[in-house]
Amino acid sequence: MKTCLIVQPIHSAGLDLLRRNGIEPRLAPTPDMATVAALLPGCDAVITRDAGLKAEAFAAADRLQIVVIHGTGHDSVDKAAAAAKRVLVANTPGVNARSVAELALGLALAVARGIPAADRSTRAGAPGFRESARFTELSGKTALIVGWGAIGRDLGRMLDQAFGMRILVHSPRAPETGGYARVSLAEGLAEADLISLHTPMRDETRNLIGAEALAQVKPGAILVNVARAGLVDEAALDRALAEGRLAGAGLDVYSEAAPQGPLVRHANVIFTPHLGATTEDALRRVAEAAAGHVITALAGGMPETALNPEVRP
Ligand SMILES: NC(=O)C1=CN([C@@H]2O[C@H](COP(=O)(O)OP(=O)(O)OC[C@H]3O[C@@H](n4cnc5c(N)ncnc54)[C@H](O)[C@@H]3O)[C@@H](O)[C@H]2O)C=CC1
Numbered sequence: 007m008k009t010c011l012i013v014q015p016i017h018s019a020g021l022d023l024l025r026r027n028g029i030e031p032r033l034a035p036t037p038d039m040a041t042v043a044a045l046l047p048g049c050d051a052v053i054t055r056d057a058g059l060k061a062e063a064f065a066a067a068d069r070l071q072i073v074v075i076h077g078t079g080h081d082s083v084d085k086a087a088a089a090a091k092r093v094l095v096a097n098t099p100g101v102n103a104r105s106v107a108e109l110a111l112g113l114a115l116a117v118a119r120g121i122p123a124a125d126r127s128t129r130a131g132a133p134g135f136r137e138s139a140r141f142t143e144l145s146g147k148t149a150l151i152v153g154w155g156a157i158g159r160d161l162g163r164m165l166d167q168a169f170g171m172r173i174l175v176h177s178p179r180a181p182e183t184g185g186y187a188r189v190s191l192a193e194g195l196a197e198a199d200l201i202s203l204h205t206p207m208r209d210e211t212r213n214l215i216g217a218e219a220l221a222q223v224k225p226g227a228i229l230v231n232v233a234r235a236g237l238v239d240e241a242a243l244d245r246a247l248a249e250g251r252l253a254g255a256g257l258d259v260y261s262e263a264a265p266q267g268p269l270v271r272h273a274n275v276i277f278t279p280h281l282g283a284t285t286e287d288a289l290r291r292v293a294e295a296a297a298g299h300v301i302t303a304l305a306g307g308m309p310e311t312a313l314n315p316e317v318r319p
């Protein structure tokens with residue numbers, strides 16, 4: 007019997023698919039790497055989410071053939087350790103894009119209309135919220151999409167088709183922009199009323215939105231980050247918010263320290279706990295796609311989305 011370690015819970019549809027193909031899922035009780043390393047000996051495959059798989063866990067692997075990242079971003083898996091152990095790494099790109107784009111849209115609207123603050127005020131029975139509210143429409147305004155991939159494209163089209171927004175695209179390597187204007191980051195920041203981040207986390211994108219970028223934003227812009235925490239310098243964002251340079255920010259991803267840090271004092275910052283792909287629809291699709299990659303690899307095949315196919319000549 008082959009075994010697949012499930013580092014963080016996934017939709018039961020993926021677990022059922024594994025079992026129907028003779029692969030036993032083994033569920034880690036917690037995703038910390040010491041626990042994962044203790045469970046890895048004897049496992050043929052791993053499915054992991056944002057906890058990834060780190061070098062200390064790879065060190066414990068004795069028959070591991072494939073690690074599948076449940077999702078798109080693969081920054082959480084140690085690729086060098088995988089290569090050293092000749093373990094395939096695959097992800098499920100694009101499968102969750104619609105859910106993530108919908109959350110980005112939701113965060114943009116929630117900031118634009120102060121929905122969480124309005125809810126808190128209503129529940130507290132506090133008077134005067136309506137009278138003091140000064141919010142804005144998205145319609146007819148300009149959106150900058152940073153990273154024109156599966157999610158950025160989906161969001162850009164929704165903002166265009168549903169709100170008539172002018173779409174600017176900053177994505178240096180994207181082959182096409184669907185006819186929308188391609189801009190430098192500085193040009194986009196200067197013009198956009200909504201800035202939405204959809205690039206992978208890499209060395210080159212770390213702190214992409216830092217003090218320099220935030221000094222260039224159009225006053226009153228909204229920032230949405232549903233990509234990765236490291237794209238935004240949180241101290242610089244805190245200063246920009248304190249100085250009133252932004253209307254607010256919607257953050258699905260943020261540093262571990264953020265919920266105890268200065269950003270929470272801003273009522274116009276909305277946090278969601280990495281919920282972009284957490285819909286019944288996306289969770290089911292991604293779990294099935296991840297299980298499919300495990301089944302393919304353990305049968306001797308190459309998953310279409312393998313990130314390091316060279317480990318198996
Ligand atoms: N909050 C959540 O639950 C989720 C977050 N994500 C994050 O969103 C990211 C994007 O996801 P997808 O759109 O599916 O990926 P994708 O790979 O389809 O698109 C990424 C795009 O970013 C562009 N890009 C790369 N470097 C860039 C740079 N320096 N500046 C501007 N653009 C750059 C690429 O050319 C590509 O067009 C993922 O890497 C992941 O980190 C993805 C899914 C769920």
Ligand SMILES: O=C(O)C(=O)COP(=O)(O)O
Nearest residue numbers: 055056076077078079283
């Ligand atoms: O796809 C991604 O990169 C994500 O961040 C979503 O991850 P998840 O499927 O929710 O574990």
